[in-house]
Amino acid sequence: MTMTLARALNEGLRTAMRRDDKVMLLGEDIGRLGGVFRVTDGLYEEFGGPRVVDAPLGEAGIIGTAIGLAMRGYRPVCEIQFDGFVFPGVNQIVTQLAKYRHRSEGSVTLPVVIRIPYGGGIGAVEHHSESPESYFAHTPGLKVVTCATPQDGYDMIGQAIACDDPVVLLEPKRRYWDKGDVEADAERATPLHTARVLRDGDDLTLVTYGPLVRTALECAAVAAEEGRGIEVVDLRSLAPIDLTTVYASVRRTGRLVVAHEASLSHGLGAEIAASVQDHAFFALEAPVIRVTGYDTPYPPSRLEENWLPGVERILDAVDRSLSY
Template sequence: MMLSMVKALNDGMRRALESDRRVLLIGEDIGRLGGVFRTTDGLQKDFGEDRVVDSPLGEAGIVGSAIGLAMRGYRPVCEIQFDGFVYPAVNQIITQLAKIRHRSAGAVCLPVVIRIPFGGGIGSIEHHSESPETYFAHTAGLKVVTCSTPQDAHTMIRQAIASDDPTIFLEPKRRYWAKGDVTDAPDLALDKARIVRSGNDITFIAYGPTVDTTLQAAEAAEAQGHSVEVIDLRSLSPVDTETVVDSVRRTGRALVIHEASLSHGMGAEITARIQHEAFYFLEAPVLRITGYDTPYPPSRLEHDWLPNVERILSATDRSFRY
């Protein structure tokens, strides 16, 4: 069936709620309103206020209470309304959620999912367009994943809910309304990257909102005579190093594309892994096309700031000039 990512996520959560009575959703405005993006539309009506919980306005409370619910045997799925509003919950996420399994030597399991709409490109105001993935990917004990298609949204949200590890689930909000075919068959484990386009000359590595842009750039590069492989990373922690390295060993060139700012970002981590495991296969340095090291700019400037097809093509040219 053809579904938008919002509808795919909604259906994925509906199925999780149906199949396991311990699953519950908790967040601001997710019940009566159905979420500001309508991701949870209709779920409170069908599953009740005890299972689709309209929370008070407090992000630490959302995550802190989810931890307590998980200790009691529940599998809470939290919604943080926007990327830039997750920070009040960061203490609970980093000092508690990520560490309690470790602290308890495995006695306490916290299957908590934190859904966060993330990334820019929707012309919004401050705090509504950020890419906070590295904060979480750098925190041991968390899994961090992101989907780029309705199919992956549908599959991955259920896999995240089924996972016994706390999982940050990043949703590329500017891809929320794009439709795609969704089937029921999960074809890939949650921690695996996906080769979404095969090629021989260069590997483009992207995730979440930049996958679509990167695929467009790959088409354009093809027209210029370069055969491009595109990898959708999907899991940011852990990273599927094998899929990335195998590809770069074949192509000898790589670009990493993300919206988050450059320094200390996912691009740095991916680049380090490539140079460590594919050093002798490289024809050029790994290049990064990312947001700049500034706070997210006013929305009138965001299309210059976000990685776009032109910047990816320009970096492709630089790679081939080596």
């Protein structure tokens, strides 16, 4: 079927809840309203209040409740209404959720999924557009993934719910309404922590994830008209990162540009650049270049188009890399 990313996530949740009555949802306005982005639309009517819980405005309470439920055998899925609202729950995520399996020497698992709409591009007000992925990717014990297409949205939510470790699923909010074909076939699905080459190219590797995947493909299409081949790699998983796929691509092309919406300093791009320098240095014909948001707080909505990496900024980095 052809559907939006939001609908694909909805269908993935519905499928998981029908399969296992221990799967339940918690979050603000996710029940009767169906969520701010309507990702949980219709699930309250089908599964009822005990399994689709409208929580009070308290992210620490939502995460803490999910931890207790997971200890009792449930598989809770928490929705954080907006990325900027996750920080009141970070203490529970970092000090409890991420560490409990290690602390209990593996005897207690916490199969909790935390869904976070993230990134910019929707003209939202303060605290409603953030890119907090580095906080979570830097935390041992958490798995962090991000979808860019309806197919990945459908597959990833099911795979995350089935995982016995806590998973942070970052959903690019400006791509919720992008449409694509979705096939409900678990055997065909790409493994949760595997990157994917979306477009082949010989001249340069462009690595990105989440909201910038579509932008990267647009860059590759423009470059192709000028006779340059950009290979686009969608990381999909941010912790762990499938660096094997990245290394293989860089060894073919000899050049690497990494793009993400989050600020430059201490971001995922730095980790990827350092890893490639460690393991594929002699394949490089140019320095690794990062194209990111700026090292400032997220700007007012009228300025976000200048703050977010776009086609022109990424292609400028491509030109600089190819000029070496």
